[in-house]
Amino acid sequence: xxxxxxxxxxxxxxxLLILPQILITLTFFYWPAVxxxxxxxxxxxxxxxxxxxxxxxxxxxxxxxxxxxxSILTTLMFxxxxxxxxxxxxxxxxxMANRVLKLTTLTRTLLIWPYAIAPAxxxxxxxxLLHPSYGVVAIGLENWFGLDWNPLLxxxxxxxxxxxxxAWKNISYNFVFFLAGLQAIxxxxxxxxxxxGASPFRRFWTITFPLLSPTFFFVTVxxxxxxxxxxxxxxxxxxxxxxxxxxxxxxxxVYQDGFIGLNLGSSAAQSVVLMFMIILITVLQFKYxxxxxxxxx
Amino acid sequence: xxxxxxxxxxMAVGMLISFAGSAFAKPTEIHWWHAMRGARGEVVQNIxxxxxxxxxxxxxxxxxxxxxxxxxxxxxxxxxxxxxxHILQSFEVGTQTMMMSGAIYPVYQLMADKGYxxxxxxxxxxxxxxxxxxDGNLMSMPFNSSxxxxxxxxxxxxxAGIPMLSKDKPITWDKLGEITxxxxxxxxxxxxxxxxxxWTQVExxxxxxxxxxxxxxxxxxxxxxxxxxxxxxxxxxxxxxxSWMADKxxxxxxxxYQGPKSEFIAQNAGxxxxxxxxxxxxxxxxxxxxxxxxxxPIESWMKEPQNSIIGGASLWVFKGLPKKxxxxxxxxxxxxxxxxxxxxxxxxxxxxPITLTAYDQLKSEGYYKKNPLQEVGIKQLTRRIPTEIxxxxxxxxxxxxxxxxxxxxxxxxxxxxxxxxxxxxAVARSNVKLREFERIYK
Numbered sequence: 129x130x131x132x133x134x135x136x137x138x139x140x141x142x143x144l145l146i147l148p149q150i151l152i153t154l155t156f157f158y159w160p161a162v163x164x165x166x167x168x169x170x171x172x173x174x175x176x177x178x179x180x181x182x183x184x185x186x187x188x189x190x191x192x193x194x195x196x197x198x199s200i201l202t203t204l205m206f207x208x209x210x211x212x213x214x215x216x217x218x219x220x221x222x223x224m225a226n227r228v229l230k231l232t233t234l235t236r237t238l239l240i241w242p243y244a245i246a247p248a249x250x251x252x253x254x255x256x257l258l259h260p261s262y263g264v265v266a267i268g269l270e271n272w273f274g275l276d277w278n279p280l281l282x283x284x285x286x287x288x289x290x291x292x293x294x295a296w297k298n299i300s301y302n303f304v305f306f307l308a309g310l311q312a313i314x315x316x317x318x319x320x321x322x323x324x325g326a327s328p329f330r331r332f333w334t335i336t337f338p339l340l341s342p343t344f345f346f347v348t349v350x351x352x353x354x355x356x357x358x359x360x361x362x363x364x365x366x367x368x369x370x371x372x373x374x375x376x377x378x379x380x381x382v383y384q385d386g387f388i389g390l391n392l393g394s395s396a397a398q399s400v401v402l403m404f405m406i407i408l409i410t411v412l413q414f415k416y417x418x419x420x421x422x423x424x425x
Numbered sequence: 426x427x428x429x430x431x432x433x434x435x436m437a438v439g440m441l442i443s444f445a446g447s448a449f450a451k452p453t454e455i456h457w458w459h460a461m462r463g464a465r466g467e468v469v470q471n472i473x474x475x476x477x478x479x480x481x482x483x484x485x486x487x488x489x490x491x492x493x494x495x496x497x498x499x500x501x502x503x504x505x506x507x508x509x510x511h512i513l514q515s516f517e518v519g520t521q522t523m524m525m526s527g528a529i530y531p532v533y534q535l536m537a538d539k540g541y542x543x544x545x546x547x548x549x550x551x552x553x554x555x556x557x558x559x560d561g562n563l564m565s566m567p568f569n570s571s572x573x574x575x576x577x578x579x580x581x582x583x584x585a586g587i588p589m590l591s592k593d594k595p596i597t598w599d600k601l602g603e604i605t606x607x608x609x610x611x612x613x614x615x616x617x618x619x620x621x622x623x624w625t626q627v628e629x630x631x632x633x634x635x636x637x638x639x640x641x642x643x644x645x646x647x648x649x650x651x652x653x654x655x656x657x658x659x660x661x662x663x664x665x666x667x668s669w670m671a672d673k674x675x676x677x678x679x680x681x682y683q684g685p686k687s688e689f690i691a692q693n694a695g696x697x698x699x700x701x702x703x704x705x706x707x708x709x710x711x712x713x714x715x716x717x718x719x720x721x722p723i724e725s726w727m728k729e730p731q732n733s734i735i736g737g738a739s740l741w742v743f744k745g746l747p748k749k750x751x752x753x754x755x756x757x758x759x760x761x762x763x764x765x766x767x768x769x770x771x772x773x774x775x776x777x778p779i780t781l782t783a784y785d786q787l788k789s790e791g792y793y794k795k796n797p798l799q800e801v802g803i804k805q806l807t808r809r810i811p812t813e814i815x816x817x818x819x820x821x822x823x824x825x826x827x828x829x830x831x832x833x834x835x836x837x838x839x840x841x842x843x844x845x846x847x848x849x850x851a852v853a854r855s856n857v858k859l860r861e862f863e864r865i866y867k
Contacts, residue, residue: 171861171864171865172865173522173525173526173527173865173866174497174501174522175501175504175505175526175527175528176505177527177528178527178866180864180865189861193857195854259684260684261678261679261683261684261687261688261691261693262687262691280677280678280679280684281677281835281838281839282839283839368680370831370832370835371832371835372832372835372836372839372841373832384825385825387494387498388824388825388828389824389825389828390497390498390501390522390822390824391822391825391858391861394861
């Protein structure tokens with residue numbers, strides 16, 4: 129008799145097989161997270177010789193700090209802008225690239241490239257373009273267009289710069305997923321609609337877009353998580369949170385207070401808050417947005 | 426005994442002896458974590474090599490661990506894991522944290538314990554005083570120390586008909602106002618730019634004019650210190666800079682040095698305030714104009730300006746390592762402070778020599794006749810015995826406090842706040858940090 133499936137008599141074998149993965153997850157994810165939560169209830173000197181348990185003092189101090197509340201707003205504004213810019217451009221480029229008939233591989237490769245660049249490098253590149261003292265584009269803006277471009281002093285300019293630097297990179301990432309999503313949509317559906325006389329916009333809105341919604345949903349979640357965390361490199365390279373703290377997003381503040389300032393209790397409390405925010409945003413998205421998403425078999 | 430057995434026995438004994446031998450002959454390693462990269466890192470390595478060659482009991486191993494903050498973090502992690510190096514280089518703003526850590530072996534004590542009688546009066550006092558405790562004992566060994574000075578574009582000055590500045594006698598801020606005014610009128614885009622605004626325009630401005638930066642003798646005398654930088658004098662100084670912005674006699678080039686420096690190099694600004702370590706950078710970068718160095722400006726009412734204060738880093742010794750190692754640590758610190766190392770260090774990097782004997786030897790060699798730029802900072806630093814106010818700053822969470830000052834100043838420059846509002850707010854925010862710090866050690 130030929131058995132179609134192999135099975136194992138010992139019940140412990142599957143557990144043994146996933147053990148390495150569990151160990152890695154526990155060591156690198158759960159253990160640090162638990163440590164972080166514990167530290168957030170303490171105040172301590174950097175070397176850990178004097179540690180005091182202070183209940184929620186770190187959190188109370190945080191939410192009494194107007195600058196922290198401002199930093200939350202800044203973060204939401206920043207990640208919202210990054211999401212809008214990078215998703216709309218990603219979708220636009222993908223739908224264009226989907227129609228390209230010649231040199232398809234080349235166009236697509238070029239469009240995907242920026243994703244391979246580390247956030248810090250992307251920040252530096254944009255800095256070389258837009259720094260008021262040595263940025264090529266910045267000098268052009270001033271000399272030819274008479275614009276008073278100064279991200280060192282103007283909060284709006286600085287914000288624009290980091291949004292561009294972060295979104296630029298993420299457009300490529302979104303592009304890949306949108307392109308894959310578009311190509312998975314059966315041509316016959318669109319052709320049928322075209323025969324029935326639907327305009328290109330209507331075809332996009334009633335056929336492509338709903339069928340693309342799982343991709344859309346995935347990309348939104350990923351972009352928001354990206355802009356909450358990965359954008360650290362961009363901010364560190366470009367503005368360091370300035371001017372006057374106007375681009376100091378939460379994750380950068382965690383770094384500044386914890387790593388540079390060695391204020392571990394407060395920094396840990398901020399990480400915990402950040403963790404809850406991300407959990408909340410993701411849960412909300414799954415609860416309310418995912419319902420509207422249509423997964424096809 | 427067969428021949429083979431005999432062979433193995435000989436081998437075994439031989440190996441044992443060679444192991445034991447290497448254990449005895451191997452010098453004790455002394456680990457030093459530092460933040461000196463590139464050319465400075467090579468200079469550090471040369472000093473270490475010369476120490477290692479000079480004796481055979483100890484071998485110093487110097488390791489580059491990243492930027493200042495990364496070195497401190499590596500030190501923190503190492504202490505927590507019980508694997509600390511012997512010596513750690515920490516930047517000046519981390520002084521209070523290191524001093525309070527309970528993890529260090531004070532340098533004055535180490536040197537005394539190991540039988541070195543060091544005449545601390547033979548050191549540059551404004552350098553030592555930054556790293557002394559309230560009783561005047563040296564806690565860490567000064568290593569790389571600098572101070573801010575003023576650079577100016579000689580060509581632009583000539584074009585605008587401005588006489589060259591003295592290298593000894595500081596000009597007044599009013600005079601600088603006239604000079605920058607003339608520069609702008611002569612067609613230069615801007616007058617003054619400054620690097621590290623908190624360090625140069627608030628910390629050093631306060632020290633030079635003997636204005637307390639914080640209560641409790643700038644924090645030396647107790648953790649219950651409060652910032653005092655919202656006083657009239659500092660507020661007026663910031664207000665003056667702000668008023669200069671109207672006609673670009675002053676303009677803002679960023680918190681660090683890169684922006685302001687590139688403005689100076691591009692000749693968009695005629696005057697540039699930065700650390701003496703800028704000398705080496707400008708020598709390399711400036712090709713198309715001549716420049717010179719002058720001491721920082723002072724107020725006209727300040728008849729006897731105080732010393733400026735230092736920036737840079739010092740070497741901290743960690744406790745809890747094998748006793749015998751500390752003889753090596755002490756010997757190495759002694760070697761570092763020696764004339765030969767100090768003179769080499771100063772010539773190669775431009776950082777101050779830390780002893781008067783090294784300074785005197787450089788003078789008698791005629792080094793400063795050939796390199797007059799290098800002496801401007803030293804003279805400004807040593808022009809007077811430091812007072813309780815000008816000897817340095819000792820604040821917990823100082824890095825964050827500097828950050829706060831930077832942020833609030835930016836809000837002045839971009840018209841969001843008046844100088845008084847900004848400095849009041851900087852004081853209030855910093856005091857919260859100081860109380861948080863105090864609470865840890867209560």
